[in-house]
Amino acid sequence: MVINVGEFVGGKAKSFANSPHGFPASIALSQGGLARFRVFNRQAVAIADPDLARQVLIQKVSAFQRGRPARVLKLTIGEGLITTDGELWEPARQWMEPAFRRDNIISALPGIAAVIEQELNNWEQISAANGQQIELLPLLQTLIAKLSSQTLFNLKWDDETLGSFVHNIDSSLNHMARLLRRPWITPSWVPGSLTSQLRKTGQELDEILGPSLEGPATGVHGEHLLHLLASADSSEGGCPLSSRRRLNEIKTLAxxxxxxxxxxxxxxxDLIARHPEIGEALRDEIDKVVGKAAPDARQLSRLSQCQQTLMESMRLWPAVYNLVREANRKVELGEHTLPMGTITIVSIYGLHRNPALWQQPDQFRPERFADHSVSHPGFIPFAIGPHTCIGKHYAILQMQCLLAMLLQRFVLSPVDGHLPKPVAKVTLRPLTSPRLFLRPRHGN
Ligand code: HEM
Known part of the structure; x- marks a missing residue:
């Protein structure tokens, strides 16, 4: 027998680090929905079965706490919704949740549409100056940074501040991804260490986002989320969070x-650009339901093919591909017993590609969601349970609004024939930015 020394020492740490999205998904799917493995001296399980996922995320949620990614993120963000559990998490979630309900979020839509309109004007100029080509990712980064700053935080940044925000978020995510591939964490007092860099980006984000706590009640575009949070504050007898914690929550949201x-x-x-027949169907739907003006919330909710396309894209490429937890006691999951301390990975990527749940799971077929517009047990891009994404309605609203306004104005096609390769860093993103042709539609 040949002993693989690397595996003897590290367990499956290397396979996991090489493919943090693919490895847990493939072993869980090959072993009936749950697979055990070892990462150095720690036991781990990967889960791609909807019932077991529900047990971890809902039914037995108190038996699990956040895992290592949250501890690393804490270096930049501090204690916030995404890095805490239990009594450090619950009062903040309760306080923030009302502002994120869909009926509150839709008041931000006119502001969202105004930012998108301005940015699409830029996209048009950039594509006209570059043979109708655009580099998608940096344009989206600028757009999302502007949307967050203006419609969530009531901040209007100059180009330098916006660039610094994007740079700091980007570099902290890169540092995080590198740190998560290592079994050890160098203390943050070691100069130049990844941990000290993560703390430094956290301080820079404090400076960029801090002014949002001092702004007026009405935002750059009328209602903004902090205003809604402020009204939750006064109507319910005072905010339970310190000003430090409020700033951490703003960093968390950003x-x-x-x-x-x-x-x-x-x-x-990119998927729409690569499927011209889908692009055409979406443009028809948008023309019929919305016409040429900016969409309102009622119209967005009637864009069923747009919604299906977004869902199918999130099924194939879930930005959050793993939910990482640790068992804080011995826990039974179905017929499996997990000892205390077990690293528990719910593989969203695995669930979304589970062939027992989806026909031809690797194919892009938005129409599969025509029958599952409300819910599908194997589709959890925003997670489920108490830690479900608090920004889900805001995210869906801004993404649908952008898709509608983009396709009102442009026909998209890919510059090259190669599908972008995925790379799992903190999110599952294309390895290189998609390059697209952006051709203005006639009559616009
Ligand atoms: C396509 C966009 C988005 C996706 C796919 C997404 C996905 C997720 C997922 C899967 C979680 C659960 C993480 C875990 O429990 O380990 C989560 C949590 C969270 N998300 Fe999102 N998210 C998106 C956009 C947003 C936006 C726009 C905001 C804020 C405006 C936001 C704020 C949060 C926060 C604060 C949490 C932590 C919630 C808690 O534990 O109480 N997300 N998100």
Whole structure:
């Protein structure tokens, strides 16, 4: 027998680090929905079965706590919704949740549409100056940063501040991804270490986002989310959060919104460009339901093919591909017993590609969602349970609005024939930015 020394020492740490999205999905799917493996001295399980996922995320949620990614993210963000559990998490979630309900979020739509309109004017000029080509990812990063700053945080940044925000978020995510591939964490007092760099980007984000706590109640575009949070504050007898914690929550929202939305939109827009028949059907639907004006919330909710396309893109390329937890006690999951401390990975990527749940799971077929517009047990791009994405309605609203306004104005096609390769960093994103032709439609 040949002993693989690397595997003897590290378990499956290397396979996991090489493909953090593909490895847990493939072993879980090859072993009936749950597979055990070892990462150095820790036991781990990967799950791609909807019932077991529900047990971890809903029925037995108190038996699990956040895992290592949250501890690493905490270096930049501090204690916030996405890095805490239990009593550090619950009061903040309760306080913030009302502002994120769909009926509150739709008041931000006119502001969202105004930012998108301005940015699409830029996209048109850029494509006209470059043989009708655009580099999608950087344009989406600028758009999402502007949307967050103006419609969530009431901040109007100059180009330098916007560039610094994008740079800081981007570099902290890169540092995080590198740190998560290592079994050890160098203390942050070691100069130049990844941890010290993560803390530094956190301080720079404090400076960029701090002014949003001091702004007026009405935003750059009328209602904005902090205003809604402020009204929750006064109507319910005072905010339970310290000003430090409020700033952490603003950083949390900024970081959570930025990378997930840019990644999801870049996959979705690229997929539409590569499927001209789908692009045409979407343009027809948008012309019929919305016409040429900016869409309102009622019209967006009637764009069923647009919704199906977005869902199918999130199924194939879920921005958040793993939910990582640790068992805080011994816990039974179906017929499996997980010892305390087990690293528990719910593979969203695996669930979304599980052939027992989806026909031809690797194919892009938006119409599969025509029968599952409400819910499908194997589709959880925003997670499920108490830690479900708080920004889900905002994310969907801004993404649908962008798709509608983009396709009102342009016909998209890919510059080259190669599908973008995925790379799993903190999110599952295209390895290189998609390059597209953006041709203005006649009559616009
Ligand atoms: C396409 C866009 C998005 C996707 C796919 C997405 C996905 C997710 C997922 C899967 C989680 C659960 C993470 C976990 O429990 O480990 C999550 C949590 C969270 N998301 Fe999102 N998200 C998106 C956009 C947003 C936006 C726009 C915001 C803010 C405006 C946001 C704020 C948050 C926050 C604060 C949490 C932590 C919730 C909690 O634990 O209480 N997300 N998101």
């Amino acid at each position: 970081a959570a919104a930025f990378e997930t939305s840019t990644t999801t939109l870049s996959w979705t827009i």
